[in-house]
Amino acid sequence: MRYSFMIVEPLVGLEGGVEGTFAFIGSCGYQGVELNLTPEVLSRLDEIEEASARHGLPVVSMLTGAAYQEGLCLSSPDAEVRARTVERLSGYVEIGRRFGCILVVGLLQGLRSDEPDAHTANGRIVEGLLRVGRVAETAGVEIVVEPVNHLQVGFNNSVTEVRALIDAIGSSAVFPMVDTIHMNIEDRSLVQPIYDCGPALRHVHLCESHGGLPGTGHLDFHSVLLALDNIGYAHFASIKVYRKAGLREAAQKSMAYFGEVGS
Numbered sequence: 001m002r003y004s005f006m007i008v009e010p011l012v013g014l015e016g017g018v019e020g021t022f023a024f025i026g027s028c029g030y031q032g033v034e035l036n037l038t039p040e041v042l043s044r045l046d047e048i049e050e051a052s053a054r055h056g057l058p059v060v061s062m063l064t065g066a067a068y069q070e071g072l073c074l075s076s077p078d079a080e081v082r083a084r085t086v087e088r089l090s091g092y093v094e095i096g097r098r099f100g101c102i103l104v105v106g107l108l109q110g111l112r113s114d115e116p117d118a119h120t121a122n123g124r125i126v127e128g129l130l131r132v133g134r135v136a137e138t139a140g141v142e143i144v145v146e147p148v149n150h151l152q153v154g155f156n157n158s159v160t161e162v163r164a165l166i167d168a169i170g171s172s173a174v175f176p177m178v179d180t181i182h183m184n185i186e187d188r189s190l191v192q193p194i195y196d197c198g199p200a201l202r203h204v205h206l207c208e209s210h211g212g213l214p215g216t217g218h219l220d221f222h223s224v225l226l227a228l229d230n231i232g233y234a235h236f237a238s239i240k241v242y243r244k245a246g247l248r249e250a251a252q253k254s255m256a257y258f259g260e261v262g263s
Contacts, residue, residue: 001225001262004032004060004238005251006205011040011048014247018044022051024248028255032060034238037067037092045095052099059099060236061144061203064092065107074128075110075121075155082128089132096141102203103136104177105129106146111154121155126168133171144177144203147193149185158186159193163200179205180219181240190220191227204228204237206258212244215257225262 005025007014014021025033033052035041041048052059072085085108096103115121129143136143147162156162162176176197180190187193194201206224209217228237239258241250 002031004236005030006034006240008242018051022055026055026057028251034061036063061102063104068107073110074125075115090135097139103143106148133173136173149182175202177203181207194227207240
């Protein structure tokens, strides 16, 4: 298994800055990092690219949901908002090409407060992601749709729903991913969705049931890793800790945990 570590904290506040953080994450044994395309990250891409190259630690995936806070949304009733969202995601495709990384789409689908009707929303989401998918196909960039629980995203909360959405999009650049914290809420199994995705599965988030350090909640990560091994999963599994631990503690203890669980 190739593990990456998701940086969820603002870069400006990290001990050692971008340079020191990449060095530290690499020293823990990770083979990649995942970033959130916040305005801060977007303003520091050159610095990130240089640190990534110096430490041989690629940026393997980038989250796109921060753009929702700017009013962008794929399911918006406003056609201009939808067009700007597609334009933004298409611009992110170029960043994905630059870093050779996957783009993760979740929150940009929108909330039920954006569009109460799921059928209408999904029609708009399909239309938008098809347009972005065409750009990604040309650029050789892969996009994954993240099944996010209903408390955080309004549509396509389960892996089954995301797989149906991707079938409707019909782009060779758009794939499913799984996230254990969301599967724990929306799916009946932590492993069957992995088998259902099979070789189409392109990305994984490993996150404990409460968002804290792995092994301190109730998720059976051994079964998850076994299922990934059984389908021949050869992509990255990104470890996500966003509560109850700072970056350095989370990176060290998570790698130690998965080193034991995955052995």
